[in-house]
Amino acid sequence: MDTIHSLMYGFSIGLQPENLLFCFIGVLIGTLVGVLPGIGPIGAISLLLPVTFRMSPLSAIIMLAGIYYGAMYGGSTTSILVRIPGEAASVVTCLDGYQMAKKGRAGAALGIAAFGSFIAGTLGLVGLMLFAEPLARFALKFGPPEYFAVLFLGLTLVTFLSGGSVIKAIMMGAFGFILSCVGLDSIQASPRMTFNVLYLWDGIDLVSLAVGLFGISEVLINIEGSAKPELLEMKMKLGSFFPTLADWIKAKGAILRGSVLGFFLGVLPGGGGVVASFLSYGIEKRLSKEPEQFGKGAIEGVAGPESANNAATAGAFVPLLTLGIPANAVMALLYGALVLHGIRPGPFLIPQHPDLFWGVISSMYIGNVMLLVLNLPLIPMWVQILKIPYRIFFPLILLFCLMGSYSVNNRTFDMFLMTLFGIIGYLFRKFEYESAPLLLAFVLGPMVEANLRQSLLISKGSFLIFFTRPIAAVTLTLALILLATSFVPYLKGKNR
Amino acid sequence: MRSKICALIVVIISILFFSTQPAAAQSYPTRPLEIVSPYTPGSSFDIVARVIAETGSKYFGQPMVVVNKPGAGGSLAAGDVISSRPDGYKVLESAQVFFATTIKTQKVPFDADDVVPLANFVEMRLGMAVKGDSPYKTFDDLINYAKKNPGQLKWSHTGRGITLHMSAMLIFKRAGVTTIDVPYKGTPEALAALLGGHVDAGSLVLGAVSDQVKAGKVRFLMFYTDKRFKDYPNVPTALELGYPDAVLPTYIGLYVHKNTPENIKKKLADVCKKIYDDPEFKKGIERLGEEPKFGGPEFIKAAIKKQEEIGIPILKEIGLYVGK
Numbered sequence: 004m005d006t007i008h009s010l011m012y013g014f015s016i017g018l019q020p021e022n023l024l025f026c027f028i029g030v031l032i033g034t035l036v037g038v039l040p041g042i043g044p045i046g047a048i049s050l051l052l053p054v055t056f057r058m059s060p061l062s063a064i065i066m067l068a069g070i071y072y073g074a075m076y077g078g079s080t081t082s083i084l085v086r087i088p089g090e091a092a093s094v095v096t097c098l099d100g101y102q103m104a105k106k107g108r109a110g111a112a113l114g115i116a117a118f119g120s121f122i123a124g125t126l127g128l129v130g131l132m133l134f135a136e137p138l139a140r141f142a143l144k145f146g147p148p149e150y151f152a153v154l155f156l157g158l159t160l161v162t163f164l165s166g167g168s169v170i171k172a173i174m175m176g177a178f179g180f181i182l183s184c185v186g187l188d189s190i191q192a193s194p195r196m197t198f199n200v201l202y203l204w205d206g207i208d209l210v211s212l213a214v215g216l217f218g219i220s221e222v223l224i225n226i227e228g229s230a231k232p233e234l235l236e237m238k239m240k241l242g243s244f245f246p247t248l249a250d251w252i253k254a255k256g257a258i259l260r261g262s263v264l265g266f267f268l269g270v271l272p273g274g275g276g277v278v279a280s281f282l283s284y285g286i287e288k289r290l291s292k293e294p295e296q297f298g299k300g301a302i303e304g305v306a307g308p309e310s311a312n313n314a315a316t317a318g319a320f321v322p323l324l325t326l327g328i329p330a331n332a333v334m335a336l337l338y339g340a341l342v343l344h345g346i347r348p349g350p351f352l353i354p355q356h357p358d359l360f361w362g363v364i365s366s367m368y369i370g371n372v373m374l375l376v377l378n379l380p381l382i383p384m385w386v387q388i389l390k391i392p393y394r395i396f397f398p399l400i401l402l403f404c405l406m407g408s409y410s411v412n413n414r415t416f417d418m419f420l421m422t423l424f425g426i427i428g429y430l431f432r433k434f435e436y437e438s439a440p441l442l443l444a445f446v447l448g449p450m451v452e453a454n455l456r457q458s459l460l461i462s463k464g465s466f467l468i469f470f471t472r473p474i475a476a477v478t479l480t481l482a483l484i485l486l487a488t489s490f491v492p493y494l495k496g497k498n499r
Numbered sequence: 500m501r502s503k504i505c506a507l508i509v510v511i512i513s514i515l516f517f518s519t520q521p522a523a524a525q526s527y528p529t530r531p532l533e534i535v536s537p538y539t540p541g542s543s544f545d546i547v548a549r550v551i552a553e554t555g556s557k558y559f560g561q562p563m564v565v566v567n568k569p570g571a572g573g574s575l576a577a578g579d580v581i582s583s584r585p586d587g588y589k590v591l592e593s594a595q596v597f598f599a600t601t602i603k604t605q606k607v608p609f610d611a612d613d614v615v616p617l618a619n620f621v622e623m624r625l626g627m628a629v630k631g632d633s634p635y636k637t638f639d640d641l642i643n644y645a646k647k648n649p650g651q652l653k654w655s656h657t658g659r660g661i662t663l664h665m666s667a668m669l670i671f672k673r674a675g676v677t678t679i680d681v682p683y684k685g686t687p688e689a690l691a692a693l694l695g696g697h698v699d700a701g702s703l704v705l706g707a708v709s710d711q712v713k714a715g716k717v718r719f720l721m722f723y724t725d726k727r728f729k730d731y732p733n734v735p736t737a738l739e740l741g742y743p744d745a746v747l748p749t750y751i752g753l754y755v756h757k758n759t760p761e762n763i764k765k766k767l768a769d770v771c772k773k774i775y776d777d778p779e780f781k782k783g784i785e786r787l788g789e790e791p792k793f794g795g796p797e798f799i800k801a802a803i804k805k806q807e808e809i810g811i812p813i814l815k816e817i818g819l820y821v822g823k
Contacts, residue, residue, distance in 0.1 A: 049540035049567065056553060143695035147681075187571070190659070190682050193819075194605070201578055201607060205570035272691055326694065327710055328687045335541035335687070342546055345786045349710035413566055414575075457681050461653055461697070 006132060013361025017369055022065055025058070026366045029066035030374050033073015036090070040081050040214055040407045043090040044074040048336045060344035061359050065366040067340055071333050072124060072316045072367065075276060076374045079116035079309050080385055083109055085400055087218030092276030092312035094213045094442055095284040099297060099304030106300050109386050114245045115254050115302055116309040117378045123262035123310035124371040127317025130266045132364055139325040142270050147457035148468050150271070152478035154451045157278060157443070159482045160285025162489040164439040166298035169489055172440040179441035182207055183448030190456050202416040209277070211408045211421040212445060216438040218404050219425025222397045224432060246302070254306035257287050261310030269318020275331040276312035281443045283311035317367070323348050324360060527587055527763050531562040534753070535580050536592045537573035543706055543787065547621050547751050548592045550783035554774045572661070573597040574607050581613045585756035587763035590617070595750045595799055596662050599806030604819040612757065616799035617764070618771035619752035621784055622792040624705035625663055626722035626734070627670070630693055631715040638720040638740055641700060645676035652678040654700040655689040665813045666723040666737070666745045667702040673742055693717065706788035723747055728790070744809050750792065752799055768795070
């Protein structure tokens, strides 16, 4: 009852014309940022931070939050249309989204991504509103051993990310792990595989890697194939812009599971959209009756991850607003923005600034509706883009990719890296090695390593620590069983 | 929508173009200045840089823009300023700790002397903290526990080789106890480990956790300083507790390329003083929970020297020193 009352109060703030306007500006910029590959929400928010000095703190946060979840909507667009992840959390959407587009179902893929995002965003907000404080306390129970167990479970999904050989997937996972080790290690701060290149001290940037492996390699494949790829000759029927009833039936479970999973992973520091989307994909494939359809345009492979990354954005607000602990880089930026406005996120935020907490929550409801209204009419337009001749289209894509990879850290070196990974990615595809397991291991690698080493530091080297703590023990056992089952087809002699 | 994208492209291209335009040499500054900040957006360093930039724009008559070049403990930002034209349009934000010790753990293609200090703005407040409901009421309680349980006391910090790590290491060493240090990526993670009870103590930045302190969730047992802070009169200092060499402050200041023309250096130094004296600047820093502290080039040089004397032996001891 109290919650409803507070929410009504929140809406009375969120619906003020000024806040509506900033919410709209935020989600609009967010959508654009999501659509443009490489220029992620982190870059956009830090560019716009100075602008917000002149606004009220509430309007500032409403706008900046809008950019964040807006980007999660927009991020799917280029993943589906041109196989270039608009931001890191949309990497997995490339797998099935792009295949759907190739089959002429770009509209359905974009549609299910938008609806899934909307449903997940709304569910995530309900979670944020109802359970913010108990969840934040629960998240603190996760120490290094628990994190390690959850991340290890995530890592076993490497074997489900690939449509082809399990062995090849594990090899790619191992390669991803190795790439993630480049730079200073998180415990000793000693450089690894930096080859005396100062730029490698901080490791390889995810955007350069993902855009290179997925986007640039796709452009290369298309240039090689012909000047007129089949995709562009597809007749676009108006009716096919939106998901059909059959699509909905297939996707509904994925959306719900993705929402719950994404929300919880968002709450845990270090998790966030990227991990959530990968895990959702792995789980959907595992649960699916036709796992062989994944990677060939399964709608669940778009619906699950896209829902998960949006729910994760809502989840990430939990530790920020209740504990003052930013769960990821975007939250750290919002934390900075609040501090600049004289508001400290943390235990005092809700009692001292109820207007801010409930105002932001209500604005996120409003923003999600705006995004849906904004994105659905755009789908036919995005699909039209595919009709642009490829010889004009691909230089533009390359330009955006280069700009995007530059803008992450303002350094030229990342553009070279991206190009290099583009070529490597092209070779991978020629030899039928898939990039998705590599990226998953790359994302999880540093976290797995840090938490493993932290756990072992705490236990003075004893691996028993993982089996004496209940959450860790159950999770790890589950992971080991899952890992074992992925080899069952081998034992049966079926080479899959 | 398409026109919006086009507009954005134009904006981005013009930003890229503008930032590479050659300097007009007449009356400095004729175009925006950049503060190159060594940590990610949202970090304490970033916020300090933004507060400086906000006030600085007023006195330069040109916008000051914060550019984040995070990485390698500050070396990428330093390298960026050192490799750019010495025309006074790029200013480095850094800490004396970086020049004294961090850089000595890395093989970097430049010298610490390639930039010169302009002014110091902030002293970060660092100390050893426990959870609010922890049984250890004083630092002695913590040490007694560690003495009774050798090698059991766990404490979090945010990276080996930085001040937070070195001060605490030194204190435990001097106290004659063996402990387990658990490194985390940043203050948020180190704080979460403390609040969740995964470590017994944390070597933390006060500014980043001051709200938890006010809420009683985190309690500082000591600050690594020689003087008590006015707003925390009950927390003893490392000096009082008998660890004088653990007093390793972190000062955040601005630096500029050593070949910058003297008149421009002077203008920059003058404006730095004006920024510091502006009440708006102080208000911004206090909001952040840090301590404003002014000092000229000599002050920073002395601080670097002191940090070198204490820090380098520790680096050698923990095997991180590569020299320079």
